[in-house]
Amino acid sequence: GQSLEQPSEVTAVEGAIVQINCTYQTSGFYGLSWYQQHDGGAPTFLSYNALDGLEETGRFSSFLSRSDSYGYLLLQELQMKDSASYFCAPDTGGFKTIFGAGTRLFVKA
Amino acid sequence: DVKVTQSSRYLVKRTGEKVFLECVQDMDHENMFWYRQDPGLGLRLIYFSYDVKMKEKGDIPEGYSVSREKKERFSLILESASTNQTSMYLCASSDRGDEQYFGPGTRLTVT
Numbered sequence: 470g471q472s473l474e475q476p477s478e479v480t481a482v483e484g485a486i487v488q489i490n491c492t493y494q495t496s497g498f499y500g501l502s503w504y505q506q507h508d509g510g511a512p513t514f515l516s517y518n519a520l521d522g523l524e525e526t527g528r529f530s531s532f533l534s535r536s537d538s539y540g541y542l543l544l545q546e547l548q549m550k551d552s553a554s555y556f557c558a559p560d561t562g563g564f565k566t567i568f569g570a571g572t573r574l575f576v577k578a
Numbered sequence: 579d580v581k582v583t584q585s586s587r588y589l590v591k592r593t594g595e596k597v598f599l600e601c602v603q604d605m606d607h608e609n610m611f612w613y614r615q616d617p618g619l620g621l622r623l624i625y626f627s628y629d630v631k632m633k634e635k636g637d638i639p640e641g642y643s644v645s646r647e648k649k650e651r652f653s654l655i656l657e658s659a660s661t662n663q664t665s666m667y668l669c670a671s672s673d674r675g676d677e678q679y680f681g682p683g684t685r686l687t688v689t
Contacts, residue, residue: 499675511668511683512621517676556620560675565636568613568621 471495473569475557480575481547489542489572491557501533501540502558502566512556512568515542544574552576581605582681584669590687597656599684601669607679609672610652612636612644614665615683621668627652659688 472494481487491501500519504512518524518533518540530543544551554571561567585600603610609628613621613636623636625644633644641663645653652671656663664687670678 502676502678511680512678513680514677519676562675563634565623565626566675566678568623570618570620 471561471567473557473559473567475555475569475572477570478573478575480577482577483547483549485547486543486545487547487574489544489555489557489574491540491542491569493538493540493557493559493567495559495561495567497562498535498538499560499562501531502560503529503531503542504556504558504568505553506556506571507553515555517560547576549576549578582669582671582679584667584681584684586684587682588685588687590689591656591659592689593660595659595688597659597686597688599654599656599667599669599686601652601654601671601681602650603652603669603671603679604650605671605673605679606649607671607673608649610646611670611672611678612642612652612654613668613670614638615668616665624654659686661688664688 474492502517503515506512516531523532528545533540556571558566582603611626612624627633627646643655667684669681672678
């Protein structure tokens with residue numbers, strides 16, 4: 470079967486660093502995407518890791534370990550506007566991407 | 579900029595009605611998707627299409643059908659709406675496996 474695990478909620482303080490972990494089990498795997506979704510909004514693409522290692526895009530970085538079926542999203546210098554839900558989404562091939570329940574991030578002042 | 583539009587932001591229908599949700603994308607993407615999003619369950623794939631007139635079932639296709647007569651347009655059809663189909667419906671398009679572009683969503687209430 471296929472499974473995806475992320476924490477349901479994470480709370481952090483403005484200016485801090487937070488890491489959102491993701492473990493997955495899929496029948497096929499090509500890469501791991503991350504999406505952000507604000508309340509009432511549509512998911513928007515943040516990053517994609519096809520290979521092991523860290524990808525950095527501004528304040529956000531994403532990491533993948535294919536051997537461990539594990540990835541994480543790292544958000545630095547947290548801002549209030551980062552309060553949102555974050556989804557890791559394994560690309561299982563055939564253009565099918567799995568989305569889990571996501572992690573709700575609360576940023577406090 | 580990729581733009582994915584959905585025909586309605588909010589829709590209220592009665593049980594048993596036939597419901598059409600329309601999605602249009604303007605980036606000539608091959609692939610289009612319909613998801614529903616419910617609290618605590620994330621996004622679940624209903625159907626997707628990788629070419630005109632081609633469709634594949636997702637994880638929860640029961641009670642739904644789709645139509646893709648033109649490349650830019652992907653329609654989701656609820657043949658006979660039921661209250662358990664009350665949900666947020668999201669359409670997306672992509673041209674590769676890493677990034678999907680989502681529409682604003684349609685919040686459907688079936689009473």
